[in-house]
Amino acid sequence: MPDEMTWIEDLAALLPEIPPDTIVSRTVSTGPGLRVTLFGFAAGQELTEHTASHPAILHFLRGQGSLTTGGRTGLATPGTWIQMPANTPHSIRAEQDLVMLLLMLT
Numbered sequence: 001m002p003d004e005m006t007w008i009e010d011l012a013a014l015l016p017e018i019p020p021d022t023i024v025s026r027t028v029s030t031g032p033g034l035r036v037t038l039f040g041f042a043a044g045q046e047l048t049e050h051t052a053s054h055p056a057i058l059h060f061l062r063g064q065g066s067l068t069t070g071g072r073t074g075l076a077t078p079g080t081w082i083q084m085p086a087n088t089p090h091s092i093r094a095e096q097d098l099v100m101l102l103l104m105l106t
Contacts (some may be wrong), residue, residue: 012061012099015040023047028101035104041065041094049091055105057083058090063098067091076100 006029008014014026018040028036035085036084049068058067060069067076069090076082084090090091092100 008056011038011101014038015099016096018042021045026073033106035106037102038106039098039100039102041092041098041100043094043096043098046093047091049089051082051087051089052104053086055086056084057103058084058092059103060102061099063094063096063099065092065094065096065100 008028011028014028015024015038018024020042021044023045024040024041026038028038030036058069058076058081060076060078062078065076065091067074067080067082069082069084076098080097092098
């Protein structure tokens with residue numbers, strides 16, 4: 001984790017406007033043991049099934065999407081929070097413009 005405090009009052013405001021047909025991202029913080037990235041998905045965009053070599057946490061802040069992780073599919077809405085062990089297959093499809101915070105535990 002970073003040695004300095006980070007205080008962000010509105011994470012979603014860190015992203016530029018999400019253009020149609022795109023996925024945008026912005027690194028929020030990096031340090032030993034943690035990398036934090038904010039993602040914005042335009043409606044209809046998706047990340048196909050993939051895995052990460054580190055444990056991760058997904059926290060959905062705005063919008064709605066379909067999330068499949070570890071063989072379970074469900075709706076991701078503001079407040080949805082998922083903790084995944086390393087190498088867990090997962091995919092995300094935005095039903096509406098979607099903002100998600102990824103915390104990668106490195």
